[in-house]
Amino acid sequence: MFTIRVNGEDHTVDVPADKPLLWVLREDLKLTGSKYGCGQALCGACTVHVDDQPTRSCVMPISAAEGHNITTVEAIDQQQIGRLVQQAWQELNVPQCGYCQSGQVMAATALLTENRSPSDRDIDEAMSGNICRCGTYARIRKAIHKIADEQL
Amino acid sequence: MSTSGFTRRQFLRVSALAGGGLLVACGGGGGGGGGSNPNNPQPPGNGGPSDAEQFTVSEFMRIGSDGRIHILVGASEIGQGALTSMPMIVAEELDADWDLVTAEHSPVAARFNNPYFGGLLQFTVASATTRGYFDNQRQVGAAVRQMLVNAAAERWQVSADSLRTERGVVYDDLNGRSASYGELAESAANQPVPSNPPLKDPASYRIIGQSKQRKDAAEKVNGTHLYGIDVDIPDMLTAVIARPPRFFGQALSVDSNAAMAVPGVREVHTIPSGVAVVADDYWSAEKGRQALEVSWNELLAGRTDSNDTRDEYSFKLNLPGVPIRVDGLVPVAQLAAAENRSADYFFPFQAHAAMEPLNVTVDYTGSKADIWTGSQSPTLDKTFASLILGLLPNQITFHTMSSGGGFGRRGNPLADYVRDACHVAKASQKPVKVMWTREDDMKGGYYRPAAAVRVGASMDNQGNITAWTHRAVTQDVTASLYAEELLDTLAEGQLPPFKELTDLETGMPYDIDNVLMDAHLTLKPQMPSLWMRSVNKFTDVFAQETFIDDIAVSYSRDPYQYRRGMLASKPRLLAVLDAAAQAANWGSTGGGRSQGIAVLNHWMSYVAQVVELSVSDDKVITLHRIVSAIDVGTAINPDLVVAQVESAVIFALTSVFYGEIELQDGVVQQSNFDDYKMLRMFQVPQIDTVVLPSNESPGGVGELGVPALGPALANAIFAATGEKIRELPLKNLGYTLAEQHPA
C-alpha cells in the first residue's frame, strides 16, 4: 500500500513497490493525461511535477513518490502559468497529434515558473528532453517567448 | 472530441448522397451502393433515394435545434488536423457558424470511404484526405444548406431564390425575417435532398482559407484528449506480446510457469505472432513477459541483414529493371553526349516511431466485438478483425481513435497489430488492451524499406542535360497484399488503386528530352516493410536533386539558376523555386554559410526548399535557416498547412541525420530513442514557410515537406565542403548537429 498526493488529493493504491508512478497515474488513478512514450526517461511524454520539479514519471517507482506533491497535466490549469501555457499552445496551434503535448506543457510550465524570461538557450535546456515526433518545436519556442514577453 | 448530447429526434438526418454519388462521378464503380452491404444498411423511411440511384442515405452530420452542428469525419486524425479541416469544408458550403461546429471520427462504413481510393476504403495515407474528400464534403454542405433554405422558403411561403444564408442563419431580407439553422433543422429534414446543389465561388469563401484554431487544441493541452492507449473499459486486462527475435519466427515451446507466478498475471496465450501475457495491468504483464521462457522455431524466420541487402541492391543496380518512364531515345543521346556520368546512392531501413506506441483494445464477447485503436486504415483493420474473430462486419464496432502519430505505420493494409490483438482477445474471451512498448514498436518491423538508386546524366559540352536515367531498387511494400488474398476479403473483389502509393515515378520535372526510369521491386516476404511519410520520394528525390547539383557545380552553374533553366514548362514549380530562393536570399549569404536548394512536385502540390548551414572542420553542422515555399492549391487552413511543412522539415531532418534501422542476420539492432535518435529542441533552426496563394484544387500537404529537404541539406553540405552525399543517414558519415542557440 502506498499513499501518494496527486493534484492536492491523497490516494492509496495497492501496487508493487516498483510500479512506476506513470502507470499508477494512468491505470490506478485513471489520470491518462500523462503519456507513455519510451519508459526510459528518453522522451518526456510522461512528465509530471514532483514538488514542482519536472520529473519523468515512467522511471519513478511508486515507492519513491510517497510523501511528495505530484501535479499532473489534469491540474496544471490550477497554476496561472500553466493556464497561460495552455492558452498560448491553443492560440499558436502548437499540438499536432498532441501525444507529446502533456509533457511539453508540464516542462514549459516548470520552465516559466522558474524563469520568467527564458533565453533560447534556457528553452533548449529545459525542453530538449521532450521529443515531439510531429516536430512542433518551433511553435513551442514561439509560444514560450510569447508568454514571457506579453504575459509575465 | 466530445460527442454531443443530441437525441436523434432533434436531428436533421442528412444524406451521404454526395458520398455515394461521388463514387459514380469518379468512375470508381458502385462501391458505395448501399443496399447490399451489411455494414451500411439503408435506414428505412427517411425519404432517401432508391438503391437504383446508387447512393446511400445515412447520418453524416447532425444539426441540433440549438444550432450546433456535429460532423462525422471519415478520415483519421493523425495530427494533420483532419478533424478541423474536413469540417471546415462542409461548414463553408453550409454557411455554418464555425463556432458551433464540432467533429468526431465517423464509424467505419462505406459511406465514409475516401473517393481517392476508388471509394473502397477509409484510408488516411498518401496525403489524400483533402484531395479525396474535398468535392464530396462541399457537396454535402451545399445540399444541406439548400435543404435549410428550402425549409425556410416553405415556412415563409417565398421563393428559395430570394433567401440568403450567413453564419448559420437563413435571411429573408425583403421581408426582414430570419431563422437559425437550429430552428429550421427539423423541417429541413423533410425536404428532398437536392442532387446537384450549387457550390460557392472560391471568391466568397469565408471559412476555407482562414487559419482557424484546431478544434482539438484545448483537449490536447489539458490531457483529456483520448488516444487508443487511454481506452479503459470495465474489467479490461492488459497484454503484452513476446515476439520472436527474428520476423515470422514461431513459438515452439513455452514455459509459462514463472510468468504465471508474477502477481497480476492471468493468462498466457500462444498466438501466430508470439506469446501474449495477459495481466491485470501493464506493469504486471511486462514483468510476466520478462519471466516467460519461449524457444522459437526460426526455420522460416526472416534473416534480412542490412549489409547483405546493400550488396544485393548494389548488384541489382547493374541490371535493367522494369521500365517506369521512357521518353525519347536515351542510348542515342548517351552516344552523342560530351559527357556521361552516374552516381549510386544507398538508403537504410527506417522506423516510423510515432510518439504513441501501437496499441489496440478489443472487447469480444463471441457474438460481437468493439475495437478501439488509432488507425489510418480502419476499413481493412475491421475486415481482418472480422475474419479472425469469425464475426460479420456489422457485428463489429470499430472505434477509430485519434492517433499519437501515424506516418504510415498505422496504415498497414495487413493490419498486423489489429490482428494480433484480435487473436489475444479471441483466446482470452475477456476485454483486453494489447500494449506495445517503445521497444516492441521499434523492433516491430513494417519499416520504410532500404533502397538503392542509380542516377545518370548525359551532358552536351555546355553542361546541358540531354539524357537522364534513374534506376531504383527497393522492396515492394504492397506485394504482401496480393499474396495474402486481401482481394477476396474485400466485398467488391478488387483492390483500390494503390498506384500512387507505390509509384516509383519520381515526377522528375526537368525539361530533358530523353529519360529512362526503371526499377527493381524486390519481394522479401520475411522482411515486413511499409510506406513511411513520403514513401519512395524520400530516396528517389534525394538522388535526383543532389545529382543535379553535382552536375551544375561541375559546369560552374548556379544550382538555382540551373534548375530554373530546366523548368520553363512548369510554371507552378518555377514559382515555388523562385519564392524559396527569394525568401532565403539565395546567393547572398556570408560568414561561412552555405545554401542548398531542391524541388518537388507530387501529391498535386509543389515545394522548393532552401537549407542554410555551416560546417566546421570536424563535421559539426550548424543549421541556420530552412525556407520552404509551397503551392498546395487551395489551402483549407493555411496555418495547419504551414504546421505540416514545419513538421515535415523536422521529420526529414531526423531521417537524414539519424534514421537507420540496422538488421544483423534478421535481428533488429535498435530499440528505443537512445539508439534511434530524434531531432530535439536544441537542434531546431529558424524555419520559414511561404504559402503561395492559389485557387487550384487542393493538393496533398502532409508529406510534401519531407523529400526535398534532405537533398537541399546535402547540397548545402556539398557547397560548404565539396563532399557529395551518396548515402544516409549523415551520422554514418561523421556529421553531427551543433547546438543552435548560444547563451
Ligand code: FES
Ligand atoms: S515515457 Fe517517460 S520519458 Fe518517455
Ligand code: FES
Ligand atoms: S504533437 Fe505529435 S508528438 Fe508532439
